Amino acid sequence: MIVALLLLILGAVYLFWKYPSLRKTWYWLPRKGWVVVTYHHIDTREMSDPQFPFTITPQMFEKHLLFLKQNGYTPISQEETIRTLQTGRSFVQKPVLLTFDDGHADNYTHLFPLLQKYQVPALIFLITDNIGTPGYLTWQQVQEMQKSGLVAFGSHTCSHRRLRDLPEEEIVREITQSKKVLEEKLGVPAVSFCYPFGAGSHDKHVRPHVLKAGYLLDFSTQKGINPWPWKGKKSIKRTSPIAWETLWDYHLQLTRGRNRL
Ligand SMILES: [Zn+2]
Numbered sequence: 001m002i003v004a005l006l007l008l009i010l011g012a013v014y015l016f017w018k019y020p021s022l023r024k025t026w027y028w029l030p031r032k033g034w035v036v037v038t039y040h041h042i043d044t045r046e047m048s049d050p051q052f053p054f055t056i057t058p059q060m061f062e063k064h065l066l067f068l069k070q071n072g073y074t075p076i077s078q079e080e081t082i083r084t085l086q087t088g089r090s091f092v093q094k095p096v097l098l099t100f101d102d103g104h105a106d107n108y109t110h111l112f113p114l115l116q117k118y119q120v121p122a123l124i125f126l127i128t129d130n131i132g133t134p135g136y137l138t139w140q141q142v143q144e145m146q147k148s149g150l151v152a153f154g155s156h157t158c159s160h161r162r163l164r165d166l167p168e169e170e171i172v173r174e175i176t177q178s179k180k181v182l183e184e185k186l187g188v189p190a191v192s193f194c195y196p197f198g199a200g201s202h203d204k205h206v207r208p209h210v211l212k213a214g215y216l217l218d219f220s221t222q223k224g225i226n227p228w229p230w231k232g233k234k235s236i237k238r239t240s241p242i243a244w245e246t247l248w249d250y251h252l253q254l255t256r257g258r259n260r261l
Pocket of ligand 1: 101102156160196197
């Protein structure tokens with residue numbers, strides 16, 4: 001009996017190793033709920049370049065936007081999410097929130113025009129120490145995007161270090177100081193927080209500080225789909241498209257929370 005089970009497991013491992021396409025999650029049951037998509041760069045770099053798995057070309061990103069539209073998804077804003085969190089109600093069908101980590105300069109040059117073209121809201125997480133440094137957004141660009149009403153901004157800490165590894169007072173400073181800076185510059189409460197590298201999102205010593213600082217939404221890098229309406233009990237799961245993936249992969253990301261094992 002044990003030998004048969006062992007052979008079965010070994011056989012499955014062999015098949016997954018031999019045929020990478022089997023690692024796709026198409027055979028998982030689709031899940032309903034709130035999908036939060038993680039992006040980083042939207043830029044024109046070589047798609048197959050393994051150096052840049054987190055760079056989606058503007059052409060591909062536009063295909064993502066059209067895919068959402070054609071398949072009945074509703075891109076929602078941070079504001080809509082908060083409203084749902086506070087009222088416990090939502091009439092939105094197939095809600096999707098598009099998030100962008102790190103605040104790269106291409107979010108202004110390549111992403112913003114597409115958000116305007118399709119009138120799709122987004123949430124960008126800024127590393128406050130990096131704003132205005134080479135490769136990152138400037139405050140002027142951030143403020144212009146905010147004024148459009150399409151883009152909201154959240155904190156991705158001051159310096160993008162793994163919070164879990166820092167001493168307590170540094171953790172608190174990264175969480176509270178970045179919030180203060182964003183609020184001073186943008187004139188609205190900073191209510192969203194994204195853990196650098198996802199580290200600390202499920203940590204007993206980190207998450208309570210985030211909630212205590214006054215953030216209402218905290219975003220992890222854990223893969224998956226969230227319940228909707230969102231109740232805020234845990235860190236928010238996200239799904240993360242990679243440069244060389246197809247629209248079929250995007251469909252799996254949106255319905256399974258990931259496209260492969
Ligand atoms: Zn990051």
